[in-house]
Amino acid sequence: MLIHSTPQLITLSGGPQRGRDLGRLGLIENGAVLVQGETIIAVGTTNELRAAYPAEPTLDASGRTILPGFVDPHTHAIWAGDRAAEFELRLQGKTYLEILAAGGGIISTVRATRQASPEQLCAETRPRLARMFAHGTTTAEVKTGYGLETAAEIKMLEGILALDAEGPLELAPTFLGAHAIPPEFKGDPDGYTTLICNEMLPAVKTWWQTHAPDYPITCLPDTSLPFTDVFCETGAFTLAQSRRILETAKSLGFPLKIHADEFDNLGGASLAAELGAVSADHLVKTSAADIAALAAGDTIAVGLPCTPFGLADPQYTPAKAILEAGGLLALATDLNPGTAWNENMQFAIALACRYMKLTPAQAIAAATINAAAAIGRADRIGSIEPGKQADLLLLDVPDYRHLGYRFGGNLVHTVIKKGRVYPAKG
Amino acid sequence: MLIHSTPQLITLSGGPQRGRDLGRLGLIENGAVLVQGETIIAVGTTNELRAAYPAEPTLDASGRTILPGFVDPHTHAIWAGDRAAEFELRLQGKTYLEILAAGGGIISTVRATRQASPEQLCAETRPRLARMFAHGTTTAEVKTGYGLETAAEIKMLEGILALDAEGPLELAPTFLGAHAIPPEFKGDPDGYTTLICNEMLPAVKTWWQTHAPDYPITCLPDTSLPFTDVFCETGAFTLAQSRRILETAKSLGFPLKIHADEFDNLGGASLAAELGAVSADHLVKTSAADIAALAAGDTIAVGLPCTPFGLADPQYTPAKAILEAGGLLALATDLNPGTAWNENMQFAIALACRYMKLTPAQAIAAATINAAAAIGRADRIGSIEPGKQADLLLLDVPDYRHLGYRFGGNLVHTVIKKGRVYPAKG
Numbered sequence: 001m002l003i004h005s006t007p008q009l010i011t012l013s014g015g016p017q018r019g020r021d022l023g024r025l026g027l028i029e030n031g032a033v034l035v036q037g038e039t040i041i042a043v044g045t046t047n048e049l050r051a052a053y054p055a056e057p058t059l060d061a062s063g064r065t066i067l068p069g070f071v072d073p074h075t076h077a078i079w080a081g082d083r084a085a086e087f088e089l090r091l092q093g094k095t096y097l098e099i100l101a102a103g104g105g106i107i108s109t110v111r112a113t114r115q116a117s118p119e120q121l122c123a124e125t126r127p128r129l130a131r132m133f134a135h136g137t138t139t140a141e142v143k144t145g146y147g148l149e150t151a152a153e154i155k156m157l158e159g160i161l162a163l164d165a166e167g168p169l170e171l172a173p174t175f176l177g178a179h180a181i182p183p184e185f186k187g188d189p190d191g192y193t194t195l196i197c198n199e200m201l202p203a204v205k206t207w208w209q210t211h212a213p214d215y216p217i218t219c220l221p222d223t224s225l226p227f228t229d230v231f232c233e234t235g236a237f238t239l240a241q242s243r244r245i246l247e248t249a250k251s252l253g254f255p256l257k258i259h260a261d262e263f264d265n266l267g268g269a270s271l272a273a274e275l276g277a278v279s280a281d282h283l284v285k286t287s288a289a290d291i292a293a294l295a296a297g298d299t300i301a302v303g304l305p306c307t308p309f310g311l312a313d314p315q316y317t318p319a320k321a322i323l324e325a326g327g328l329l330a331l332a333t334d335l336n337p338g339t340a341w342n343e344n345m346q347f348a349i350a351l352a353c354r355y356m357k358l359t360p361a362q363a364i365a366a367a368t369i370n371a372a373a374a375i376g377r378a379d380r381i382g383s384i385e386p387g388k389q390a391d392l393l394l395l396d397v398p399d400y401r402h403l404g405y406r407f408g409g410n411l412v413h414t415v416i417k418k419g420r421v422y423p424a425k426g
Numbered sequence: 427m428l429i430h431s432t433p434q435l436i437t438l439s440g441g442p443q444r445g446r447d448l449g450r451l452g453l454i455e456n457g458a459v460l461v462q463g464e465t466i467i468a469v470g471t472t473n474e475l476r477a478a479y480p481a482e483p484t485l486d487a488s489g490r491t492i493l494p495g496f497v498d499p500h501t502h503a504i505w506a507g508d509r510a511a512e513f514e515l516r517l518q519g520k521t522y523l524e525i526l527a528a529g530g531g532i533i534s535t536v537r538a539t540r541q542a543s544p545e546q547l548c549a550e551t552r553p554r555l556a557r558m559f560a561h562g563t564t565t566a567e568v569k570t571g572y573g574l575e576t577a578a579e580i581k582m583l584e585g586i587l588a589l590d591a592e593g594p595l596e597l598a599p600t601f602l603g604a605h606a607i608p609p610e611f612k613g614d615p616d617g618y619t620t621l622i623c624n625e626m627l628p629a630v631k632t633w634w635q636t637h638a639p640d641y642p643i644t645c646l647p648d649t650s651l652p653f654t655d656v657f658c659e660t661g662a663f664t665l666a667q668s669r670r671i672l673e674t675a676k677s678l679g680f681p682l683k684i685h686a687d688e689f690d691n692l693g694g695a696s697l698a699a700e701l702g703a704v705s706a707d708h709l710v711k712t713s714a715a716d717i718a719a720l721a722a723g724d725t726i727a728v729g730l731p732c733t734p735f736g737l738a739d740p741q742y743t744p745a746k747a748i749l750e751a752g753g754l755l756a757l758a759t760d761l762n763p764g765t766a767w768n769e770n771m772q773f774a775i776a777l778a779c780r781y782m783k784l785t786p787a788q789a790i791a792a793a794t795i796n797a798a799a800a801i802g803r804a805d806r807i808g809s810i811e812p813g814k815q816a817d818l819l820l821l822d823v824p825d826y827r828h829l830g831y832r833f834g835g836n837l838v839h840t841v842i843k844k845g846r847v848y849p850a851k852g
Contacts (some may be wrong), residue, residue, distance in 0.1 A: 037469045084827035091785045131835055261476070306834070312780040314740065347834035354738040401510035404517075408773035409557055410836070
């Protein structure tokens, strides 16, 4: 299939974009892409590719912008229940503790997720994944973390594998047993940390090695194990507890991620850099030393602008400082039922332009090639280059800068995933 | 048609909601609506209506929330061209004056709109109206104001009437010749004010009285004349100039609106109250005296949260102060190509909850019955009551509070406009 005559083909070629290099679009005017099977075969101008492949069936992209499918490298997309009532309580001025007392907060999602059957958990999650895909996300990381006990965490992992196998949205699984302290360990975070290290991580590894080969999962750095992630934050896991968990996970062979500096600066980003984590995420209250530590390595800084937006918090990830230090910046939605029920990477881009002061070109690179790097798959997805998986978007706009400029809607006309064409609009 | 078995039927019955009364949803559990032709015939529980109308064909709304179609009472939805390049310049740190010098700003939209043929102007506007409708807006006010000369302003008015006649989105037209000072009157705002009063307003009246009867326009307070609006702001029209224009318009029989206090407090809101304007819009820098003046009358305060959001400006309409003073508050998108290209009232609600501290119930009332009052048509639209026009939404959620709680997407499953069913999703 020859997709041709786009006024702007945004390739994002050349690998992840570091520091001030962020925003290199690799724009080809009047461009074309040749897709065969699941793979991109050739990229160039329409004239070049038409001459080289005269017999190829065509898809006319005149007037539309082509770019790689969005990669959403940080989501909590799988959960049961909702917290709409809690949202209203918060607006009525109830405090966090009053909401907890009324049965709200993360533990209410844990309760609903533990109670849900595997089928119900997938049934509630499936429409969210469909909306993500319709808004142009072709690959997403999805975390466990609403189980907080071995069996419920494994139920979530199995749900992620099953939903990934259904497609078309591809999923990268993360084990986030260290998302919060479960009710059974209230007042004993060290005890729960020990449980994670001594029981959950080994159990997840054994389960994964037994069951994952039954699934066609392809979007982890290697398919041996899912990511392990920790919420390193006051009220969740201290730096020392986070270190114990991540070091144990690393010794077992898990690739690593971390939630750091959403509300407090505990040093989680430097820990991530030290341990060679694939990404460090949130990074709102991050210190200059932490930013320097990230920039000195290959750990991707993942900004989650939907979360401060969801909380009406004025502080966002300091993107400029990260880029000036030479760091690698990506964007994600943080889709979750508490602070940010948003399935749309285009909205994360619109926020990043306004509140992280990225240009549209920078935000697009952060949402594609750098986001692919944040799940360790920049070799396979995130750009339009020969040999890569054919994951692309046709946007209903003549210029890439409509991303960011416009907000509140969906600019996607067509999603192409592994070479298959999905019209996004009815 | 009997639309039945919604867990939550949000009627908004009882007319516009003043002050602390805002947020009275008129919720009926397991509700049903009977629609015949273009009109709502009966509203009640599913049991009641099924018993009363056993032979009526049905539409099953199980698991979905029903509410009135959104009314968007402040948009600049008709224009030619776009300003995506200007958005990028702004993020690169260029000043407003540098952008003006580079051909940007409102005058670039005026240039493109003047040059566009009537057909091109409608062709560029039509997809915007379709997206508004798909996001649940069933009636919208649309302003002229990118012509700034008699013929181009009338071309815009004619476009609005033609697009309204096409449907399904119903449009309420507003003449906004006083949107900005056109290049021909640079340095002479008084001269342009005189032109508006002596030439444009009489010409618009004559044109309207000759041509409007050819169109089926129904959503003005009366069909005799469109609204007249003024941008009362530093750099646009002073309070004295705004008064001249609005008093002239009033003497000619136009219903009135005003843009006031977006950046500076000039007293426009009090002027609106004094002249009995239907609405005063923006109201960010509004003084306590202005808020009291609005609350003492029936002029609706229209908050436009997408505009500060678009500009990343931390200040929003002081909704709480307006409600505590006993004012009537509505919400609108302010859809325009400069500061807020957003077609989605759901996003205006999500912003109002976070940045104007409205509850979902308050924001929904402000976006329906009170928004209908802001275009003088609370008698006909904005609530689900027998005798009203059958404009309703089926949302893909079990609880109205998902509006506000969730953001970045579209929760509309089905739009019903004048009794006709339009599935919003493909």
